[in-house]
Every structure is written in C-alpha cells, then in structure tokens.
Amino acid sequence: MRKTCLNCVYELAKKDPRVVFIGSDIGAGTLDAFKREFPDRFFMEGVGEANIIGLAAGLALNGKIVYINTLASFITRRCFEQVLLDLALHRARVRLIGSGGGLVYGPLGPTHNPTEDIAIMRAVPGMTIAAPADAEEMKRLMPQTLEVGGPVYIRLGKGGDPVVTSPEHGFRLGEPVLARPGRDALLVSTGIMLGPTLRAAEELGAEGVGCGVLHVHTVKPLDAAALLRAAEGVPVIATVEEHSVTGGLGGAVAEALMEAGPGRVKRFRRLGLPDAFPDGYGSQAQLLERYGLTAGAIAENIREMRR
Amino acid sequence: MKKGIDLRLRRKILQVLDCSRRGHVPSSFSIVEILKVLYGEVLRYRPGEPAWEDRDRFILSKGHGCLALYVLLAEKGFFPEEELARFCRPGGILGGHPEYGKVPGVEFSTGSLGHGLSFGVGTALAARMDGKDYRTFVLMGDGECQEGSVWEAAMCAGKHRLAGLTAMVDYNKRQAYGPVREVQDLEPLARKWESFNWEVVSADGHDEAAIRETFRRLPLSPEKPSLIIFNTVKGRGIAALENDPSWHHKSGIKDDAMKALCDALGEDE
Numbered sequence: 001m002r003k004t005c006l007n008c009v010y011e012l013a014k015k016d017p018r019v020v021f022i023g024s025d026i027g028a029g030t031l032d033a034f035k036r037e038f039p040d041r042f043f044m045e046g047v048g049e050a051n052i053i054g055l056a057a058g059l060a061l062n063g064k065i066v067y068i069n070t071l072a073s074f075i076t077r078r079c080f081e082q083v084l085l086d087l088a089l090h091r092a093r094v095r096l097i098g099s100g101g102g103l104v105y106g107p108l109g110p111t112h113n114p115t116e117d118i119a120i121m122r123a124v125p126g127m128t129i130a131a132p133a134d135a136e137e138m139k140r141l142m143p144q145t146l147e148v149g150g151p152v153y154i155r156l157g158k159g160g161d162p163v164v165t166s167p168e169h170g171f172r173l174g175e176p177v178l179a180r181p182g183r184d185a186l187l188v189s190t191g192i193m194l195g196p197t198l199r200a201a202e203e204l205g206a207e208g209v210g211c212g213v214l215h216v217h218t219v220k221p222l223d224a225a226a227l228l229r230a231a232e233g234v235p236v237i238a239t240v241e242e243h244s245v246t247g248g249l250g251g252a253v254a255e256a257l258m259e260a261g262p263g264r265v266k267r268f269r270r271l272g273l274p275d276a277f278p279d280g281y282g283s284q285a286q287l288l289e290r291y292g293l294t295a296g297a298i299a300e301n302i303r304e305m306r307r
Numbered sequence: 308m309k310k311g312i313d314l315r316l317r318r319k320i321l322q323v324l325d326c327s328r329r330g331h332v333p334s335s336f337s338i339v340e341i342l343k344v345l346y347g348e349v350l351r352y353r354p355g356e357p358a359w360e361d362r363d364r365f366i367l368s369k370g371h372g373c374l375a376l377y378v379l380l381a382e383k384g385f386f387p388e389e390e391l392a393r394f395c396r397p398g399g400i401l402g403g404h405p406e407y408g409k410v411p412g413v414e415f416s417t418g419s420l421g422h423g424l425s426f427g428v429g430t431a432l433a434a435r436m437d438g439k440d441y442r443t444f445v446l447m448g449d450g451e452c453q454e455g456s457v458w459e460a461a462m463c464a465g466k467h468r469l470a471g472l473t474a475m476v477d478y479n480k481r482q483a484y485g486p487v488r489e490v491q492d493l494e495p496l497a498r499k500w501e502s503f504n505w506e507v508v509s510a511d512g513h514d515e516a517a518i519r520e521t522f523r524r525l526p527l528s529p530e531k532p533s534l535i536i537f538n539t540v541k542g543r544g545i546a547a548l549e550n551d552p553s554w555h556h557k558s559g560i561k562d563d564a565m566k567a568l569c570d571a572l573g574e575d576e
Contacts, residue, residue, distance in 0.1 A: 020436075040436055051425045051459035058429020061407075061415070063437070081419060082456075086426060089416050090407055 001157045004135040008142035009067045010034045024070035049074050053082035060092035072098025073114040087151040088124045094151050101155035102242035103287045110277040119247025121153045122220050129220040131155040131191035134163045140171035157192040164195040174218045176226050182212035185236040185302045190216045190249045193240045199295035219249050224256040235266040236305045245270040267305040312513050313339055317544050320374045327395035329558035333542030335374035337479045344518040346379045354384035357411040363441050364430050366415050368423020369448035370404040377401050385412035421454025428464045431472040445474045450482035453491045465504030470526040473533040479541035483555040505534040512537030545571045
C-alpha cells in the first residue's frame with residue numbers, strides 16, 4: 001500500500017508542477033524516480049518532524065501541494081502542534097502519509113505503533129482522515145487528495161494487504177462504501193479491517209444472518225447521513241478498527257448514532273484495541289488475533305450481541 | 308536614555324493597549340525600531356494587495372510582540388487605523404497574537420513559539436523553486452530560541468544555503484520569568500548559529516542607523532542564510548517595563564497604571 005501510495009504521488013507530480021514530496025529519513029531508494037526527474041521538488045529533511053511540517057506549511061501557502069511521508073507514529077504524535085497550527089489553522093494543502101498506522105510495526109513496540117493516530121487527527125479542525133483498505137483503493141483515493149482545501153492524513157497499512165475492495169463500488173473521498181448489504185446486523189470498518197470484517201459478514205451470512213458492511217475509508221469528515229441510512233432499522237451494530245476504542249471510528253460512529261436519537265440501535269460495540277499500550281510483541285497478524293480483530297472473533301461478537 | 312528611540316510609535320502602542328487593557332507591552336517595545344526600519348525602508352509590499360506574490364515575507368515568530376506590528380501595519384495602510392481600537396475585542400481582527408487570514412499583512416499565525424522559522428524556510432524554498440526574488444524575514448524572541456524546533460529549522464536552512472532567508476533574534480535577554488541566562492542560557496548564541504551554517508551579525512536593535520546599515524548588508528553571505536542578533540532592551544522606553552518582569556503580559560490594567568505608563572513615556576523631545 002505504501003509503495004502504491006508513493007507511486008501515486010510520483011504520478012501526481014508528473015501531471016501537476018505544484019506537487020512536492022518531503023520525507024524525513026525513510027527507506028533508501030524510496031521514490032528514486034521522483035528524485036531523478038524532479039530533484040527540485042523532492043526533499044529528504046531528516047529526523048525533525050516539527051520542522052518538516054512547518055516547512056511544508058511555508059511551501060503550501062506559497063502555492064505548493066505537499067506530500068509528506070514518515071512513520072504514522074512520528075507524524076501524528078511528535079509534531080501535533082505543528083499539524084494543528086501550521087497546517088490546519090492555515091488550511092494548508094499538506095498531505096500526511098503515515099506509514100504503519102495501528103499495529104503494522106508490532107514487533108517494534110509501543111513507540112512505533114500509533115494505535116491512537118486517528119483519535120489525534122480527529123481532534124484537528126478541518127483535517128481529512130483517509131484509511132484505505134488496500135492498494136487498489138489507494139489508487140482510487142490519491143488523485144482525489146490533490147485538491148482538498150486543507151490538510152489530509154492518509155493512514156497506510158502494512159503493504160501486501162489482500163485486495164478486498166471492488167472497483168464497481170467506486171470511490172469518493174468522504175463517502176463510505178456499502179461493501180455488503182444486510183439488515184440483521186451492521187459492521188462498520190475502516191482501513192485494512194475491511195478484509196476480516198467482510199469475511200465475518202460472510203460467515204454470518206452462511207448462518208442466515210444478514211450482516212451489512214459499511215467501509216468508512218474517510219473517517220473525517222464522517223458522512224453521518226450515509227451511516228444512518230446503512231444503520232436504519234438495524235438492531236445490532238459494531239465498529240471494527242485497528243485502533244484504540246477511544247476516539248477513533250468507534251467513537252465517531254457512536255457519537256453520530258447517539259445524536260441521531262438514542263434507541264435506534266439495540267446493541268452497539270466498538271471492536272478495536274483496548275485503551276492501553278500494546279503489552280507484547282509479535283507480527284501485526286498475531287497482535288490482531290490477540291486483540292480479537294479476526295473474522296472469527298468479529299463474527300462471534302455479532303452472535304453474542306444478537307442473543 | 309530615551310534619545311533616538313521612537314516615542315511616537317510607543318505612545319500609539321499604549322493607545323492600543325488602552326483599548327483592551329491587556330497585552331505584551333515590553334516585548335512590543337523591544338522591537339519597535341526593528342519593525343519601523345523593516346516596514347519603512349526594507350520590505351517590498353503593497354498594502355492594498357497583501358497577497359501580491361512578489362512581496363517580501365515578514366513573519367513575526369514572536370507573535371506576542373504583535374502590538375508593534377499592528378501599529379505599523381495600520382500606519383502603512385494594510386487596514387484602517389480605527390481597527391486598532393478593537394484590539395482583543397469582539398468583532399475585531401486584531402487578537403493578542405496575530406492571525407493569518409484575519410489581519411491583512413500577517414503571513415502566518417503565531418503565538419506558540421518556535422513555529423515561524425520553519426515556515427520561513429518553506430517560504431524561502433518556495434521562492435527559490437519558483438525563481439522569485441522575494442525575501443523572507445523571520446523575527447524571533449530570545450526565549451523562543453529555547454524551542455528545539457528553532458534548531459531543527461536552523462539546521463535545515465543551513466543545509467539548503469537559503470541566502471533569501473533572514474532570521475532575527477530580538478535579544479532583550481529577558482523572558483517571562485526573568486533573565487534568559489538564568490532560565491535557560493542561550494550563550495554563546497552567535498557561535499551556535501554560525502555552527503548551524505548561518506552568517507551572523509549583531510547590531511543595536513534600537514539604533515535605526517545601525518539597523519538600517521545591517522539590513523543594507525543583506526544577504527550577509529550569498530551561500531548562507533543570515534542571522535541578525537539585535538541587542539535590545541525589553542520594554543525599552545519605560546523604566547517600569549524594563550525592570551519589572553511582571554509586565555511581560557498584563558491584563559486588567561487599571562486607570563492609574565495606564566496613566567503611569569503614558570506619563571513615564573513622556574513627550575517627544
């Protein structure tokens with residue numbers, strides 16, 4: 001997904017001379033073609049995220065559209081005030097591409113696993129937050145990031161994530177995709193959780209439970225109207241995210257549902273990571289399993305909620 | 308003691324202060340002559356067209372010094388002088404820190420320290436990329452130089468050899484709590500900047516001739532960003548402001564205190 005995303009930045013740069021790329025200290029060879037063809041629009045500025053964000057704001061307010069890539073943990077936590085003030089307050093056209101949102105860097109421990117990045121970014125006025133499910137969806141997303149009027153946070157998965165989206169669903173930034181219809185239960189997912197969520201819904205379908213899946217690739221702004229349409233008359237709803245249950249998709253969906261009127265939903269659960277630092281190591285898949293973010297565990301939650 | 312400093316502008320700052328009875332007066336008095344020379348003789352701008360793309364960019368990174376900036380922007384015609392009377396008031400555009408998009412002539416919203424220099428680096432890089440000859444000026448406080456982000460930006464500007472970028476430090480040697488050298492000493496300040504690949508010069512920040520001469524030498528190097536250390540006196544012009552750190556930011560200033568400030572400033576010589 002990262003490779004696809006950065007390749008999209010390169011493609012955008014070919015078409016639009018305003019496009020600039022800034023990396024911090026990312027992998028050797030990244031975007032070599034971009035650097036070769038547009039050396040004056042390619043920057044590698046070292047391990048100093050606060051400066052990179054301010055620098056990007058200076059470029060953006062002077063006509064550039066800036067794509068930044070570094071680890072999601074550093075681009076959300078370290079330089080939060082720069083993101084809030086330099087970018088959001090100025091509605092700067094800067095796109096933050098965060099590598100490894102969630103548990104992608106599971107073996108590297110809490111410093112490298114931003115399990116609250118979406119919550120952080122949701123608190124920023126005017127921030128757009130996109131978490132595509134796979135590389136194909138990334139290709140549909142990236143051209144639409146070009147003209148967004150303020151900053152955008154793009155959460156990257158691990159890379160090599162299975163392709164689970166379908167081109168026929170189309171893609172419009174801000175509009176969730178009803179990936180599967182169903183009126184007995186609704187699973188609302190974001191990012192790479194779409195895969196296990198769809199499999200959970202299929203499992204439930206085989207048991208005669210009509211479980212819908214709403215893929216919220218744009219967590220902010222949240223399309224509450226689309227959410228309420230999908231949730232209409234559905235008694236059981238759960239959100240699924242590779243993120244803390246505090247302040248992420250689950251929080252956003254709960255807020256929208258509650259404000260639309262309590263009692264619409266009989267049972268609601270936020271499936272995600274606990275409000276705690278990861279307490280062990282392992283691959284992303286191992287950690288997701290440990291925290292119950294697998295198709296089987298998601299389906300089991302719906303079964304319990306329907307009892 | 309007051310010879311050579313601009314009492315008229317300081318008096319105007321006190322008039323603006325009088326409208327809301329709050330503000331950072333000493334930090335504004337510290338930079339009056341620097342801004343006067345910048346806006347009077349150095350910067351290229353069109354007050355009626357604040358977004359003119361060839362304008363020089365000035366960023367007041369020490370945003371709390373905005374009283375001095377507002378007075379000069381109004382005098383130069385960026386907005387009507389009447390606006391000054393609504394400083395920090397509902398419906399006004401002039402807040403306790405300057406905001407981009409609200410105040411014509413303000414390039415960047417500041418107030419939180421340590422943001423302006425990186426923004427200036429990006430602005431100067433954009434000029435280079437676009438083949439523009441506009442210049443970028445960033446004025447920082449000395450306390451502000453305690454922020455790590457200032458040194459990230461300093462390193463970055465040095466690397467890019469941004470001769471189009473001039474940063475200034477208002478070295479009044481006092482911060483909110485007390486003397487800078489006691490809170491967190493910056494010395495050797497000039498050597499620090501030099502070691503980050505900047506060309507450095509010092510000047511008296513209240514002597515207009517010295518300020519003018521320093522700006523005339525820009526860029527100090529064709530290969531490096533320029534750093535001017537302006538030696539200044541916080542609150543320069545009123546002894547109480549110069550000596551009492553509690554004046555750093557005051558609110559709820561009473562009539563008698565307001566009158567005392569005006570009296571202490573005195574009349575033009």
